Amino acid sequence: MARYLTIIMTIVCAWAMAGCNEIEEAVKDAKKDGSAPPKDNYMVLLDLSDRILYNNQQQVPKDIQVIQSIYAAFKSKLNAKDPTRLYFTVNDKLKLMVAPQRTTSNEVYDLAGNLRLTLASAQPEQKAKMLEETEKNFNTLLPQMYKKAVISNNSTSYAGADIWKYFNEDLQDDLEKDAQNTLFIITDGYMDFESLQGRTSRNNRYTSCVQIINNLKKAPDWNSRFKEGDYGLLPVNKRFPNLKVIVLELNPKDDWTGEYNLLTTIWSKWFNEMGIKSYAFIKDDNINEINESIEKLLKVKLPSSANITSVSWTPVTESDPEITKAAKNRTNTQIQPTETPTVIENAPEAAPKKENSKSYNSYSSYAYSEPAEVIKKEKNVKEREYIRTSAVKSQIDTSSIHLRTNPKKPISKPKEQVTFGPAY
Structure with missing residues (x-):
């Protein structure tokens, strides 16, 4: 009996060793081959301004579903490059970012920093596992991130998302020279x-x-006036020829029939001036229509929406701890009025900066702070003298005096059907 057990154990060990040897040989072959498939670099940039309040915050689960679809497209591309699902020679990259925005907390940027995948940084035998873990992180952390992004149910509490700043200061660093770079802007x-x-x-x-x-x-001839008057966004003096851009969830107002056409014309001109020739636009619509658009543009097959993790979203209310905390933080950063407001109100207007000014604070995926307002020397002298004198007389605490902020942004736009801009 003991003899039979020994034989069986020997056979099992031999099978196990054979399996391990096969994996090792596959890794060695992949390393020897040296031929890696074309590399993709997916970047997802989020606008977390007051648009996320739309339809009682139901824009939030829509955003999350769209991001999940982009991740599914990324994974579908990987599987097409390596049907073995081992991804030994695949070095693709995916990164989620939040556009610079003064009212967005550092916690949101911290969470976004964890939503990325760089296969080139992993050992070949660990790449498949890394992909699975990243997918779980997306499903878990995205709702948490949006929960912290909803700081109020009042549009005026949100500063605008500075997409222009991202293109001007940070996009270049996110591009990969040896990859096809695709930027998704939500x-x-x-x-x-x-x-x-x-x-x-x-x-x-x-x-x-x-x-x-x-x-x-x-103007009935708005298109002619747009061209003849050279209307457009301020140019970013950089070029991005190796970049595709897909702008998703465009939500034009419905009070003018030409809104969508002019909106996409503005974006198209801006892209062309930066040397971006491949771009497309997808309107806000139900997730199945958006997925169909993504499939056509990226030439991939996505799983049905039923197979993508569903998102349950309970609207954040003013009584929620996160909103209370955000409101308290905003209160702490507001300027405290002085006894003689004329020092501020009658101050001379701030001098404009030059376009290429180096005085902007740098933006990273983890933090963003609004640059301080430029104040003329004369105003500084008067204000410091007033504060010093008042502090001496009344022993006030000057540590709480900050710059005035006054966020203003239009209310969210109504929903529209999906259509396409220029295709790849």
Whole structure:
């Protein structure tokens, strides 16, 4: 009996060793081959401005489903490159980012920093496992991130998402020289941001789509005026020829029939001026229509929406701890009024910066802070003297005096059907 057990154990060990040897040999062969499939670099940029309040915050689960679909497309590409699902020679990359926005907390940027996958950094035998773990992170952390992004149910509490700043300062660092770079921008399409310092309008070039639309929407020949007047967004003096861009969830207002066409015309001109020739637009719609659009643009097959993890979202209310915490933080950063407000109100207007000014704070995936307002020397002297004198007289605490903030942004836009802009 003992003899039979010994034989069986020997056979089992031999099978196990054979299996291990096969894996080792596969890894060695992949390393020897040296021929890696074309590399893809997917970047997902989120606009977390007041658009996420749309339809009682039901824009949030839509966003999450769209991000999950992009991840599914990324995974489908990987599987096409390596049907073995081992991904030994695949070095693709996916990264989720939040557009610079003053009212977005650091916690949101921290969570976004965990939503990325860089296969090149993993050992070949660990790549499949890394893919599975990243997918779980997306399903778990995305709802948490959006929960912290909802800081209020009032649109005026949100600063605009500064997509222009991302293109100007950070996009270049996120590109991979040896890859096909694809940037997905999830936004309503209006590119409104609060800070106009250093980006003042000039010669029909503006800092947001709304400014252009308001100038042209009442003109029956808006298209001719747009071209002849050289209307558009302020240019970013950089070029990105090795980049594809897909703008998702465009949500034009419905009070003017030409809104969507002008909106996409503005974006198209901006892209072309940066040397971006491959771009497309997808309107906000039900997830199945959006998935179909993604499949056509990326030439992939996505799993049905029933096979993608469903998102259950309970709207955040003003009584939720996260909103209470965010409101408290905003209160702590607001300026405390002084006894003589004329020091602020009658101060001379801030001098505009030059477009290429180096005085902007840098943006990273983890934090964003709004640059301080430029104040003329005369105003500084008067204000410091006033604060010093008042502090001596009344022994006030000057540590709580901060710059004034006044976020303003239009309310969310109504929903529209999906259509396409220029295809790849």
